[in-house]
Amino acid sequence: MNAEEQILQLRNELRAHNHNYYVLDNPTISDFEFDKKLKQLQDLEQAHPEYDDVNSPTHRVGGAVTKNFETIVHEHRMYSLDNSYSKEDLEDWEARVKKLVDGDVSYTCELKYDGASISLTYENGQLLKAVTRGDGIQGDDVTTNIKTINSVPLQLKGDYPPRFDIRGEIVLPWEGFHAMNEEREALGLELYRNPRNTASGSLKLQDSAAVAKRPLQCLLYNLTGNNLGVATQFDSLQKARDWGFKVPDEAKLAYNIDEVLEYINHWDVARHDLPYETDGVVIKVNSLQQQEELGYTAKAPRWAMAYKFKAEQVSTRLREITYQVGRTGAITPVANLEPVELAGTTVKRASLHNADQIEKLDIREGDEVFVEKGGEIIPKIIAVDLTKRPENSQPTQYIAECPECGTPLVREEGDAKHFCPNDTGCPPQIVGRIQHYISRKAMDIEGLGGETVALLVSENLIYNYADLYELTVEQLLPLERMxxxxxxxxxxxxxxxxxxxxxxxxxxLGIRYVGETVAKKLAKHYKSINAIISATEEELIAVDEIGGRIAESVVAFFAKAENISIINRLKSYGVQLEISAEKLANQSDTLEGKTFVVSGVFEMPRNELKKLIEDNGGKVSSSISAKTSYIVAGDKMGPSKLEKAQKLGVAIISEKDFIMMIA
Incomplete structure (x- = not known):
């Protein structure tokens, strides 16, 4: 056997042993024998560098150093999940699902592991890249660090697709977490707070050898891509296991919400015996075709729901109520608490939301309060222990003036929050608007972070986001750490x-009530900033899904001379304030005023079909109604949708008919 054959044989042997040990928890050789074979492979690869392979088992020990983690756009967006907390929430969700899809609906129930979300891309069976969730649209490339995790296969086996993504969580088992803290305690170092944060922090360590020493595991749960060869979520979990991934065995198929609740009730108790941290259950519509039909909202899939276990509660003393000013001028009262341990972290502050919430709970400084983590993430005060209230306690008087600039606060009718109207002179608003402008989902300005923005404002180098375009290297060099x-x-x-x-x-631009989705609708409808500036409230309300409050806010924003001045400056710097000619060339008004429902299986990807409808002026709806103009029907269109369309007299066209319609 020549050197190349020896190397290939050893790699295959070590991959199999690695899979048995870290994925199946069923080792077939001793650690000593494994280490001996690994050393033999290392020696052979060193002697024959021409046979080097980035996915060799020898690369798992780490050693590569990453100074800057590259930002990568996800090929398939990583959505967040909607949360539920009761049987009623789940029943409401099921009703919405059944309204939108045909036929029986079954569900895959999986435990919701509390770790760091990751997306792994495989090409021809080999790990190509590993990217953190980030903001769901783009994340950081942490491939070098992920390769050190033994439960992540570097080479797949079986009938895997040519290219696909698989999503999961990087977790730190309790046993490993406690062992790491014992070691830190012996060295006199500060202890890690909880497994989730420790796992997340591990992914961004610069030295991959340090990551290799941490007992991290990767639990996978969702295949993403085209032509994956599976029809259901439950089958996809087994396929992933067959290809070599560590997929938890706790998943279960349920045929109704009662069975889902049985699963939830069992694991609400049994989760405490698991080797990992978990905070709930994820329920997914099992059929992938039904998932595709249900689609997504702006933030989450309609076909999945997270059920959160009841949050842990503790009591502590409320020391002081302070007030924060947001970028829109919204005032948020904050409870400053006696530090208390809650769900693995030390809690010192909790949001009080608004004046109504303070009045409703009669929250006062000095009170003993009950705190829980909403969804086990954001601490909130849920009640006051009146038996421990001090005798000299006084009701909370909500502030009347901005804590930052002293301007009298306003509260509009129907709005829960108070606002500071001094948007051009209130420091947190100035900084907050620029920080929003540079954020990832907005302008995504590389090399500029929130702290630097605050520093630039405090040094009087910028007063608004247009000033950013006049900054010079010479102005920046005297700044601290620049x-x-x-x-x-x-x-x-x-x-x-x-x-x-x-x-x-x-x-x-940070116009109040204009989020990502509204901005897309306005840009698509008006095509340029000049057209939006000229629009009246009535004209804006006529745009699909733009309500009176949004229209009023847009008109008010552009009525201010200082905002128009900033817009004109942005134009002069070359900022894109109209849809490009190239993009306009791919758009038309052919389907203006028409609403489409897309149902069934098609030759082109469903998202591409929906994009063609929108690019040509049409609207995509998820359910059939009297307002539906056409149903684009593919294979396996549900019979109830067909029946409803015929009853309402809605035209049914094929994929080919649709292409001819826009040709």
Whole structure:
């Protein structure tokens, strides 16, 4: 046997042993024998570098150092999940699902592991890249670190697709977490707070050898891509196991919400015996075709729901109520608490939301309060222990003036929050608006972070986001922790933002109530900032899904002379304030005023079909109604949808008919 054959044989042997040990928990050789074979492979690869392979088992020990983690756009967006907390929530969700799809609906129930979300991309059976969730649209490339986790297969086996993504959680088992803390305690170091944060922090360590020493595991649960060869979520979990992934065995198929609740009730108790941290159950519509029909909202899939276990509660003393000012001028009262341990973290602050919430619970400084983590993430006060209230306690008087600039606060009718109207002179609003402008989902300016924005404002170098485009390297160099390279990166990052498309610029402007989705609708309808500036409230309300409050806010924003001045400056710097000619060339008004429902299986990807409808002026709806103009029907269109369409007299067209319609 020559050297190449020996190397290939050893790699295959070690991969099999690795899978048995870390994925199946069923080792077939001793650690000593494994280490001996690994050393033999290392020696052979060192002697024959021409046979090097980035996915060799020898690369799992780490050693590569990553100074800067590259930001990568996800090929398939990583959505968040909607949460539920009761049987009624789940029944409401089931009713919505059954309204939108045909036939019986079954569900896959899976435990919701509390770790760091990850997306792994495989090509021809080999790990190509590993990207953190980030903001769901883009994340950080942590491939080098992920390769050190033994439960992540570097080479798949079986009948895997040519290319696909698989999503999961990087977790730190309790046993490993406690062992790490015992070691830190012996060294006199500060202890890690909880497994989730420790796992998440591990992914961004610069030295992959340090990551390799941590007992991290990767639990996978969702295949993403085209032509994956599976029809249901439950089958996809077994397929992933067959290919070599560590997929938890606790998943169960349920045929109704009662069976889902049985699963939830069992694991609400049994979860405490698991080796990992878990905070709930994820329920998914089992049929992948039904998932495709249900689609997504702006933030989450309609076909999945997270059920959160009841949050842990503790009591502590409320020391003081302070007030924060947001970028829109919204005032948020904050409870400053005696530090208390809650769900693995030390809690010192909790949001009080607004004046109504304070009045409703009669919350006062000095009170003993009950605190829980809403969804086990954000601490909130849920009640006051009146038996421990001090005798000299006084009701809370909500502030009347801005704590930052002293301007009298306003509260509009129907609004829960108070606002500071001094949007051009209130420091947190100035900083907050610029921080929003540079954020990932907006202008995504590389080399510029929130802290740097605050520093630039405090040093009087900028007063609004248009000022960013006049910054020079010479102005930046005297700033604290600003070197030549970082100053150049910041200036170049600002310059590069002039290529960001119009709908994201519109979102970046920070107009109240204009989020990502509204910005896209306005950009698509009006096509340029000038057209939006000229629009009246009535004209804006006529745009699909734009209500009176949004219209009023948009008109008010552009009625201010200082905002128009900033817009004109942005134009002069080359910022995209209209849809590009290239993008306009791919759009038309052919389907203007028409509403489509897409149902069934098609030759082209469903998302592409929906995009063609929208690019040509049409609207995509998820359910059939009297307002539906056409149903684009593919294979396996549900009989109840067909019956409803015929009853309402809605025209049914094929994929080919639709293509001819827009040709």
């Amino acid at each position: 070197a030549q390279k970082s100053a150049e990166n910041l200036v170049n990052g600002v310059l590069a933002s002039t290529q960001i498309p119009f709908e994201r610029v519109l979102f970046a």
